Amino acid sequence: MSFLNEDVNLIRKKLQLCGLDIQSNSNFSISFKKLSKLYSELFFKSDYRDFPKFKLMENKIQFNEMIIIRDVQFISICEHHLLIIEGTSTVAYIPKKYIVGLSKISQIIHFFSKRPQLQEKMTKQISISLKNLLKTEDVAVFINAVHYCMKIRYAQDRSSDVVTTELSGSFVSDNLLKDRFLRFCYSNR
Structure with missing residues (x-):
């Protein structure tokens, strides 16, 4: 699942660039994985x-x-x-x-x-x-x-x-x- 990890890191970087304090909110780590999984499900079912x-x-x-x-x-x-x-x-x-x-x-x-x-x-x-x-x-x-x-x-x-x-x-x-x-x-x- 290296794709999922790469995706999570990209999302994390984007949110940090937007000025969000993701370090102090532990819920973000779960959200990154859920969002990445959601995108994978949505975007890779169109073959x-x-x-x-x-x-x-x-x-x-x-x-x-x-x-x-x-x-x-x-x-x-x-x-x-x-x-x-x-x-x-x-x-x-x-x-x-x-x-x-x-x-x-x-x-x-x-x-x-x-x-x-x-x-x-x-x-x-x-x-x-x-x-x-x-x-x-x-x-x-x-x-x-x-x-x-x-x-x-x-x-x-x-x-x-x-x-x-x-x-x-x-x-x-x-x-x-x-x-x-x-x-x-x-x-x-």
Whole structure:
């Protein structure tokens, strides 16, 4: 566990540079190890070999309407500040040849949230993955999140949230479909 020890020493040095008296507070030694372990768990669970495994099901009933998985809660870490991003993701797709178990979509959302992340990048990663896996261009992703880097640093931003969308296929070309999806996303907020 030399990585853990190196990590603890780096954290200790950073806190000392911030002017914190870590020598006289014995709780810091425990906190360093816990923080280092937490970072290891958060940041090293994002290998593509861990991507959710699932089988596509043939769309035998030829369902061709929008399927929406709404308000999947996630927690991620801002890759700029290493602080929490907490939010929900709503995903829709129009199946062509394949459908997938609905829980698999939330697993994909959680896979991409388990790494230091930019919300914009995460939105795009979810969309690209679903388009490739489901063999359809008709995918829409909506993420609404609170960024603790904004919330704790600026008093005026305590209630701000950030919204990102990634629309493709019919969700771009069909304005009625796009509006219907966005109404689902914004209703009850």
